[in-house]
Amino acid sequence: MNPPQSHGRGVPPWPYCAYGADAAFDPVGCRGVQVPGRTACLAHSTATDRDAYLAGLAPGTDIDHRGTPFTESLLDSLLNALRDPATGHPLLGLARFGSATFQGDAWFHAATFQRFAGFGSATFRGAARFESATFRDGAWFGSATFRRTAWFQSATFQQYVGFGSATFHEAARFESATFQDEAGFQSTSFQRDARFEAAAFQDGAWFGAAAFRGTARFGSAAFERDAGFEATTIQRDARFDQAVFQRSVSLGPLVCAGRVVLSEAVFSGPALLSFATRHLVCRRTRWSSTAELRLRYATVDFAHAVFEYPLTIAAQADSFVLHDGQPATERALAGTTDATVRISSLRGVDAAHLVLSDVDLSECLFTGTVHLDQLRLEGTCSFGTVPPHTHWQRWRPVRFTQRRTLAEEHCWRADQPTAIPGWNPAGIGAGHVGPAQLAPVYRALRKSYEDGKNEPGAADFYYGEMEMRRHDRTGTTRAERGLLHGYWLLSGYGLRASRALGWLLASMLVTIVLLMGFGLPQASPHEHATGRVPPGGGKVTFDIERDAPRNPRENRVTRLRFEKAVNVTLNSVVFRSSGQDLTTAGTYIEMISRIIEPALLALAVLAVRGRIKR
Structure with a gap:
């Protein structure tokens, strides 16, 4: 069996074997370096020359077999000749x-x-x-x-x-x-x-x-x-x-x-x-x-x-x-x-x-x-968002307030029986994480944003924290959940000005309607003077009495009564007396509006401030 041929390119820089050289196809032939004292490489040497060369080797001998x-x-055979006993x-x-x-x-x-x-x-x-x-x-x-x-x-x-x-x-x-x-x-x-x-x-x-x-x-x-x-x-x-x-x-x-x-x-x-x-x-x-x-x-x-x-x-x-x-x-x-x-x-x-x-x-x-x-x-660090658009659940519309959310909240909400489409359950390894575990996470991220003077960003995490507290049935009492539910319903936890303003306008409209119907008297009260002459003297004492305001029996909805009702309502929003004579029912209506409507206005102002504060 003939040894394999070497067909490298170019003429090697050492004395080479040239076995198999062909002027037409391979003018160099075998490029193997010649064995010392011979004209062929180790592969193409005769058996006698090869054996003589190998017999002359000892462990640690320098060898050159390039090409x-x-x-x-x-x-x-070569390595056996160099093997250390x-x-x-x-x-x-x-x-x-x-x-x-x-x-x-x-x-x-x-x-x-x-x-x-x-x-x-x-x-x-x-x-x-x-x-x-x-x-x-x-x-x-x-x-x-x-x-x-x-x-x-x-x-x-x-x-x-x-x-x-x-x-x-x-x-x-x-x-x-x-x-x-x-x-x-x-x-x-x-x-x-x-x-x-x-x-x-x-x-x-x-x-x-x-x-x-x-x-x-x-x-x-x-x-x-x-x-x-x-x-x-x-x-x-x-x-x-x-x-x-x-x-x-x-x-x-x-x-x-x-x-x-x-x-x-x-x-x-x-x-x-x-x-x-x-x-x-x-x-x-x-x-x-x-x-x-x-x-x-x-x-x-x-x-x-x-x-x-x-x-x-x-x-x-x-x-x-x-x-x-x-x-x-x-x-x-x-x-x-x-x-x-x-x-x-x-x-x-x-x-x-x-x-x-x-x-x-x-x-x-x-x-x-x-x-x-x-x-x-x-820089720009983005979080998840809530499902967009309005969804219908049990014949009632559901729309989530846009805010930053965590992957764990997505997984938790998607796992609920009444889950709305759009919550992403793809968080691998989220485990059984619920509102009780998520509320502190939202709280910590809120503080991180607040320390960075990013109040608008912190507001989203505050909203998430309050949402988790509202849904937490283990660490939040029923009374507290009810209070949080009302806070959410009225103003989105003091963060949604549009919601607070909407309730304020609705409250004012109700107040106007109630005042027109029950709070404004039929006409301005009249004064009556009664004189008494004490025996033996010429001194006269007058007692001034005013008729109690009464509701009209008809024509309660008129332009003049509407203007008066609006005046009373607007004044009640900022804790000022309207100066109008009201019926007994109207007095109570104004008292209640002085509590509710300024509070709603304050919530709206608070929400606006939370979005623009730095």
Whole structure:
């Protein structure tokens, strides 16, 4: 069986084999470097020459087989000649395999490379197995091609290792690998999953412009220094769960078409994360320094995250800009036009140091958030709204007052037997949250807005708080619920001026009608004087009596009586006496209107003030 041919392009810069050269089709032929003292490469040497060369090798010998086409058996013969009797594993000195071709499995398991190992532009047609291998000097796999699975589990790279522009057609497995110096994966192409779980990057880890078509797995990996993922593209998920970042880190701009998972990861230094992704999961993530998350498209689950310093989650309106000034490509998110950042959960978070900027909170779960009243909301942060338009329920119209609402209230209302269409029950994980749990949440958000001098925004959350108290049948007594129901009916808890003014106008109209019917006398009362002359004197004493006002028996609705009724009613609104003579019924009508109508006017003024106060 003839060894495989090597058909690379160009003339190699070393003395090459030239086996199989053809002036018409391949003037160079085999590009394998010549075996020392021979004119052919190891693959095309005679059996005698090959055996003589292998017999002359010893563990730790420098070897040069650039461009050589290896079969699996030929590589095994070479490594057996270099096997250390003390360990039973291959021991190589300077190993030069640049542009070599490995036809079958390349088995470097537990091999030790004492000096530089060069595999640049090499092609591994079978599995490349470097499990537990040790590279004591630098290692270079730049532009190498791995057509089958590449195994580097538990490998140790003591000096710089470079995989720049390499291509992994199948899985790339670096679990528990140790990179003691810098690791370069710039522009590397991972066609399937890339597994770096429990890998230790003791120096810089550079994945700039790398392309992951599968899932990038960095779970439990340790990044002791810089980690660079600028312009990295991931077609599926990026998993950094339980990863540890020891120093300051700047991840991104990174584009991920699936999820970026940072659950239980630890950031010990300042962090700047720039992600364009559909989902960001940060459950129980620990931030031990300041952090800023700049996001696009993402739905963020931040439940039970722990941070002790200011942390900002901000939406990025425009595409991220790379260091060279060019915008980051977002082809992995093709078809996604809405770059809005949504927060899905803040449960269990201590929000004392949390800043949210320009994010959508309409589906966010807030119950269980600590120090929610200290949450800072900047820019345009939107919440859910109530169902629009008028709905009919049991032959009566129902219309909700427009206001900001929480996702948990949507879930609770949608779960009621008499739910109105339009309440969104899509809050996953909302649980059995009712008015008793939601009232404190609304109260805390109201205080947050008030501390930010946003009184109109705080008014919506006050309305929500009162709504939850009115519907709470466990912590609110029946009497208190009745009082709140009246407060809601008359003025929308002192926040709806139109409702208070409507009731005021209705009350005034009723007062006018009652006064015209029962309160105004038939005519102005007349005075009568009666004189008495005491015996023995000329002094005269007059007693002045007035007839009691009486209702007319007819013609109660006239223009003059209407004007008087309006005068009395308008004066009663501002606690002034009208000066009109009224019947006994009219006096009581005016007294009641002096209590009700000014109160309604005050509620309307209070509502207007709540909407314009700063």
